[in-house]
Amino acid sequence: MTHLPHIVADLGLILAVAGLTTLVFKKIRQPVVLGYILAGLLVGPHVTLIPTVVDNEAVSTWSEIGVIFLLFSLGLEFSFKKLVKVGGSASITALVEIILMIVVGYVVGQFLGWSAMDCIFLGAILSMSSTTIIIRAFDEVGAKTKKFASLVFGILIVEDLVAILLMVLLTTIAVSQQFAGGELVRQIVKLVFFLILWFLAGIFFVPTFLKRTTKLLNDETLLIISIGMCLLMVMLAVEVGFSAALGAFIMGSILAETTQAERIEHLVKSVKDLFAAVFFVSVGMMIDPQIIAAYWFPILVVTLVTIFGKFATSAIGALLSGQSLKHAVQAGMSLAQIGEFSFIIASLGVSLKVTSDFLYPIAVAASAFTTFTTPYLIRFSGSFYNFLEKRLPQKWVTSLNRYSSSTQQLSGYSDWKILLRAYTINLVIHSVILIAIIILSRNFLLPFILSTFGHDVGAMSIAVAIILMLMTPFIWALAIRRIQREAYASLWLNRKINRGPLIMLEMVRIIVAVLHVGFLLHIFFSASVAFVIALTAMGLAIVIFRNKLQSFYDRIERRFLYNLNERENLKVAKPEVTPWDAHLADFEVIPESALAGKQLHELGLRELYGINIALIERGKLSIPIPDRHARLFPGDRISVIGTDDQLQRIKGLFEEADGLESESQKTGIGLHNFTVSKSSPLLHKTIRDSGLRAAGLVVGLERNNERILNPDSSMLLEDGDILWVAGNEEKLRQLVDH
Structure with a gap:
């Protein structure tokens, strides 16, 4: 009789039991993730009601693959450009909530008498909310069209990225077994460097490759290529010292910017669902009912801290970011649970062997309880806000609403803000590219040239010349290229105040470029010689090849921007999420x-x-x-x-429409607000005669803390009125500033 490998029998058992439990959980309208965890408990070593898994090591390998595909799919839904578009409000709320919950988790762990490492991991576990559970709960209670839902989705996007950073930092802390500030800073700088480098290289090459092979890409080929890219990035991430999950997430986020993103996401979904099911089953296999019974008090404490702590910290963050009290309360009650990323962080502690055996089942149990409470918290968030509004002093409520309105006013960037932001981006991006060229050339190009031509001065000179030629376009962009010409010209006109700082900015750019070239040449020559050669070589190259450098760099930049925006350019414009009750x-x-x-x-x-x-x-x-x-x-x-x-x-x-919020080209159409001042050309005019219709549609007016939706067109505009207009922001600015 043919022997059946244990891994096949185990996989069959896992999927059969998981299939039955998920049917039950769908019937009772609960997330299937809980069904997978229950299936893992049933087939695990701690329950003997049915046959159990034999080869735990193989299942662990499959679960690691599940984490890779989970993060890959998350990256496909993520997109770095979507992170930029979520706005400051969601970013501030998420960061405040994450920082406070890490602190709360650490304090709670200390209260329970746990080790420092358990406390750190508990804080990280409690800081992550569950995207799957929240989306499911919003569908059940019909909350996806409500204002606060957009804020919650933005917060979840930021949390996803922070979770990736936390995994890197937790790994560093776990390996070093100490809070080494210098090492943490080094890891953060290293992570940022590789994130920028991989994103730039990925956007430049991957969309171009997919576009040129479009006619050859049927579903099968595209699936194989996408998974191959994912696993190659996983290998690269592990090679430079990061986790496999980070590599999968990065490749997913790169593919999310391509025109094939939706198709890839659809093709990968079935593969992700299969391996993700194995991962969540493996989570359940690690749960020991005896540990849960023995640690019922910590489970109760962690569950209550999750519900009340995440509600309070999220609400505080939302209020600080300028959200109204109502939306802060609703968002806070929506985020009061932990889920998928919490499991991944908990499993990281287990795999690194730095957390206690009880932490994992406690986190899973708390997640199960908060999953059940989430729909009820969302459903009653509006009623709880009404209760709070009646109980809080009216002065507090008025102050919070005034703060919310004031933070949502239209405020243009000053020329200095525009210029400094552009210069910072230019400096960071081109420094990353130049350092990458130097490192890659030193590790690969230089050994090849030396092995081919020998270790004499001539071979060294050839290597230096090739590397400098590769670096020159980016040195020119870093040191010489004009950035934000209009803002620069506007500032330059003010001779007394601005010209000195502007000249200093240009000097800083040139000095940084010289340092990069000097860093390269220092590999071959002494520091003083390297500096002189660097300055001379850069000056000659820029003077002689200025026009060619500009033309070459412009081609590179156009290709990058085309790839970055191609997916959006194929879509039509759609208004952004807006900041008022309407x-x-x-x-x-x-x-x-x-x-x-x-x-x-x-x-x-x-x-x-x-x-x-x-x-x-x-x-x-x-x-x-x-x-x-x-x-x-x-x-x-x-x-x-x-x-x-x-x-x-x-x-x-x-x-x-299904899904969260589709990403589309931003054309300025949206809901904007501005205040009618004494010098405004709109003062004492009716809405009909103000000319606003040429720029947009007046949908709201705020006067003396009273909000009027769809005001009558015959209303006279008064000093201090806040108008809310749906239209093109640039046209509105021209009208208001006229």
Whole structure:
């Protein structure tokens, strides 16, 4: 009789039991992740009701592959550009919540008498919320169209990136077994260096490769290539001292910027689901019911700290970022759980053998309890806000709302902010590229040249010349290329104040470029000789080849920017999430909808529901601020402005789009606000006569802390009025500043 390998039998047992448990959990409308964990408990070594897994080591290997594909899929959904677009509010909230929860987790661990390493990992575990559980809960309670949901999704995006950084830092702490500040800083700098380098190289090469092979890429080939790229980046990340999960995440985020991103995500989904199921089953296999019974008090404490601590810290972060009290409370109650990343962080502690055996099952148990409570917390968040508003002193509520409004005012960047930001980005990016060229040349190009031509001066000179030739375009961009010409020219006109600092900025650029060349030449020559040669070589190269360098660098930059924006350029514009109670939500006109085929004035959506249509997307056609004669067709995607209650009332008329928030080209169409001052040309004019209609649609007016949605066009604008207008920001600025 043929012998069946243990790994095949174990995999069959795992998937069979996981299939049954997930059916049960779907029936009772609970996340299937909990079903996988229960399946792991049943097939694990601590429960003997059914046959158990024999080859635990093989299952552990499969679970590591599961983590890789989980992070790869997360990267495909992530996109660094999406992180830039979530805005300061979500970033501030996420960072405040993460920092405070790490501190809270450490203090709670100390209270329970745990070791320092257990306390650190507990803090990291508690700082991560669960994207899967929150999306599922939002679907169940119908909260995806509400204003605070957009804030929560932004926070989750930031948490995903911070979780990757935490894994690197925790690994460093675990290996060194001490809080070595210098080592942590070195690891952070190293991580940032490789993140920038991999992103730049990936965006430059990967989209170009996929575009040129498009005709050859059927589903099978694209799947193999995508997984191959993922595993190659995993190997590269491990080679330079990072985790496999980080490499998978980086490659996913690079592919997320390509035009094939949705197709790759669809193809990888089944593979990810299979291996992710094995990972979560392996989580359940590590749970010992006896440990849970013995540590019931720590589990209770950690669960309560998760619910109340994450609610409080998230709400505090949201308030500090300028959100209203209502949205801060709703966001805080939505984030009060732990999930997938917490499991990964807990498993990291186990694999590094630095955490106690009880920490992992405690984290899983707390996650299970908070998973059940999350839908109820989201559902009752509005009622809890009403309760708080009545109990808190009215002065506090008024102050918080005033702070929220003031932080959301339109504020343009000053010329100095624009220039400094551009110079910083230029300095960091080109320094990373130059250092990478030097390191790669020293490790690969130089040994090849020396082995081919010998170790004499001639061979060394050839190597230096080739490396300098590779570096020259980026040295020119770092030291000479003009950046933000308009802002620079505006500042230069002020002779007394700005010219000195501007000259210093240019000197800093040149000095940094010289240091990079000197760093290269110092490998071959003494420091003083290297400096003189560097200065001379750079000056001659720039003077002689200035035009060619500019042309060559411009081609590189155009290719990079084209690849970076190609996915967006294939999509139509869509308004961004907005900062007031009236906010934007997306719906789709289904073929059988009564709205299809009718003009907007026939539907009377503004009169009946109080909402406004800001944008109609129809294939590649985009209709911003449509007039009353615009007609809706089946398949149209509609961006609607309204309050939570108004959007909820019209929800039945539309079919909601799936997913979080699709990434699209930013064209300035959005909901903006500005204050009417005494010097404003709009003062004492009616909304109808103000000319605002040429730039957008007035959807709200705030006067004496009273908010008026859809104000009458005959209203006179007064000093101090805050207007909310859906339209093009640049046109609004021109109108207001006129």
